[in-house]
Amino acid sequence: xxxxxxxxxxxxxxxxxxxxxxxxxxxxxxxxxxxxxxxxxxxxxxxxxxxxxxxxxxxxxxxxxxxxxxxxxxxxxxxxxxxxxxxxxxxxxxxxxxxxxxxxxxxxxxxxxxxxxxxxxxxxxxxxxxxxxxxxxxxxxxxxxxxxxxxxxxxxxxxxxxxxxxxxxxxxxxxxxxxxxxxxxxxxxxxxxxxxxxxxxxxxxxxxxxxxxxxxxxxxxxxxxxxxxxxxxxxxxxxxxxxxxxxxxxxxxxxxxxxxxxxxxxxxxxxxxxxxxxxxxxxxxxxxxxxxxxxxxxxxxxxxxxxxxxxxxxxxxxxxxxxxxxxxxxxxxxxxxxxxxxxxxxxxxxxxxxxxxxxxxxxxxxxxxxxxxxxxxxxxxxxxxxxxxxxxxxxxxxxxxxxxxxxxxxxxxxxxxxxxxxxxxxxxxxxxxxxxxxxxxxxxxxxxxxxxxxxxxxxxxxxxxxxxxxxxxxxxxxxxxxxxxxxxxxxxxxxxxxxxxxxxxxxxxxxxxxxxxxxxxxxxxxxxxxxxxx
Numbered sequence: 001x002x003x004x005x006x007x008x009x010x011x012x013x014x015x016x017x018x019x020x021x022x023x024x025x026x027x028x029x030x031x032x033x034x035x036x037x038x039x040x041x042x043x044x045x046x047x048x049x050x051x052x053x054x055x056x057x058x059x060x061x062x063x064x065x066x067x068x069x070x071x072x073x074x075x076x077x078x079x080x081x082x083x084x085x086x087x088x089x090x091x092x093x094x095x096x097x098x099x100x101x102x103x104x105x106x107x108x109x110x111x112x113x114x115x116x117x118x119x120x121x122x123x124x125x126x127x128x129x130x131x132x133x134x135x136x137x138x139x140x141x142x143x144x145x146x147x148x149x150x151x152x153x154x155x156x157x158x159x160x161x162x163x164x165x166x167x168x169x170x171x172x173x174x175x176x177x178x179x180x181x182x183x184x185x186x187x188x189x190x191x192x193x194x195x196x197x198x199x200x201x202x203x204x205x206x207x208x209x210x211x212x213x214x215x216x217x218x219x220x221x222x223x224x225x226x227x228x229x230x231x232x233x234x235x236x237x238x239x240x241x242x243x244x245x246x247x248x249x250x251x252x253x254x255x256x257x258x259x260x261x262x263x264x265x266x267x268x269x270x271x272x273x274x275x276x277x278x279x280x281x282x283x284x285x286x287x288x289x290x291x292x293x294x295x296x297x298x299x300x301x302x303x304x305x306x307x308x309x310x311x312x313x314x315x316x317x318x319x320x321x322x323x324x325x326x327x328x329x330x331x332x333x334x335x336x337x338x339x340x341x342x343x344x345x346x347x348x349x350x351x352x353x354x355x356x357x358x359x360x361x362x363x364x365x366x367x368x369x370x371x372x373x374x375x376x377x378x379x380x381x382x383x384x385x386x387x388x389x390x391x392x393x394x395x396x397x398x399x400x401x402x403x404x405x406x407x408x409x410x411x412x413x414x415x416x417x418x419x420x421x422x423x424x425x426x427x428x429x430x431x432x433x434x435x436x437x438x439x440x441x442x443x444x445x446x447x448x449x450x451x452x453x454x455x456x457x458x459x460x461x462x463x464x465x466x467x468x469x470x471x472x473x474x475x476x477x478x479x480x481x482x483x484x485x486x487x488x489x490x491x492x493x494x495x496x497x498x499x500x501x502x503x504x505x506x507x508x509x510x511x512x513x514x515x516x517x518x519x520x521x522x523x524x525x526x527x528x529x530x531x532x533x534x
Contacts, residue, residue, distance in 0.1 A: 084288045086301045100197045104137040107196035117142030122166035124175045142210040146218040147269035154178045163230035163429045212236035221368035230429030237371040240422035242282045244394030260285040263307040275372030299329040306333040313341035313473040341473030342505040346386040365389035371423040388458040396421040417451040418444045469498040490518040
């Protein structure tokens with residue numbers, strides 16, 4: 001990798017390091033946890049990118065590197081592309097991106113002088129080149145980023161706003177009507193916003209004083225009980241995330257000669273998309289953004305922009321395996337798919353590798369509550385562990401717990417996965433009861449997932465203790481669907497369960513008990529639900 005690209009990644013990675021005012025402490029990369037009756041073994045020799053596990057419980061984490069070096073290159077900033085619009089082809093270099101971030105930050109402070117690290121900003125917009133600028137501008141001001149699905153209903157958005165209590169909102173002309181009139185709204189497709197991106201920043205800028213414990217983002221998740229919650233992520237969470245990612249970047253820089261170009265088919269309001277955006281910026285990569293997913297346009301973008309990396313969910317891998325359209329495009333630049341959101345079947349993995357032998361698939365596991373990836377595979381050798389979500393990420397601890405007794409279990413035995421580390425959330429916004437039920441007094445996050453580790457430290461997801469249905473990369477709470485079904489006058493009772501689907505992973509299937517004398521049909525019920533969800 002060239003020194004110019006080192007400079008870009010260093011500067012973007014330091015966007016958090018330069019504003020924190022306390023230290024990154026208690027990050028012990030050598031901690032092992034064992035049953036009380038066993039002695040502490042010595043960790044076996046291992047490379048940072050491929051740890052070995054021999055402990056019967058809890059597994060060594062990948063080590064955390066020192067802070068990033070201060071050597072950004074101005075020439076790299078002006079020549080390296082950060083963002084590309086897949087439809088228009090419009091590009092932003094890192095230099096222009098940072099200029100827009102600074103301009104927007106200055107304009108926001110002028111428009112809303114009281115904005116502080118106690119505030120949040122709601123973002124309701126499809127993906128565009130403006131969204132990363134907004135995210136990084138808010139982070140630099142210490143204002144929490146709170147993005148939502150622009151297709152959410154007004155009632156869903158109202159609930160999310162009650163949780164995050166934003167001081168300002170960013171929306172488009174098509175989404176702003178869903179927001180309550182009490183919140184000041186900045187329209188992304190207005191002349192006002194465009195002028196905010198181009199305002200001149202005169203004189204020295206005063207960096208906001210941001211603590212690691214301050215809220216950086218509030219992302220929405222169904223959590224472990226099915227009710228939508230606001231997951232509070234701190235700047236410490238993001239720092240821990242960047243540090244681990246940058247460490248693995250340094251490990252492969254000597255061999256990597258191709259500049260990485262990522263294609264985002266993911267929504268940026270989702271933790272997967274949010275996580276991957278932070279990753280791309282900290283790595284100094286180029287990112288191609290799609291406003292709306294389209295399979296053919298995705299293939300066109302790979303060919304046109306020389307895409308090397310795509311973060312995906314299993315349904316997209318299935319589509320690439322089954323579709324003959326892929327043969328019509330030059331996908332030779334593609335090197336890696338990062339697969340998450342749901343487990344990828346062994347058969348699909350094998351068929352993909354046969355069809356695309358030059359493309360590696362690296363799998364991972366994570367939650368909104370863990371700032372994204374908690375485990376992942378690194379390197380071709382780890383990628384061959386079929387069915388595994390990889391080993392623990394940097395400075396992440398884990399244990400498998402018996403759901404009935406609460407006792408820790410050794411490798412090979414199934415139980416609930418608990419996680420702990422500097423990337424684990426602070427809690428749920430405005431929901432102390434849910435926070436207490438999910439995080440114990442020692443900082444362990446109860447994932448609600450039934451898992452096991454093998455003797456080499458690879459994680460395997462077996463099933464969910466919680467009832468969430470994994471539709472593609474989304475979590476569908478059965479309780480909410482049951483509530484909607486039961487609200488139909490002619491429905492006496494309803495139960496929703498997951499049904500296996502090769503392309504979506506799972507789809508909801510409902511069992512309906514009609515009221516005596518009712519002749520309501522399945523089609524009428526589905527139409528009623530569709531109307532309620534609008």
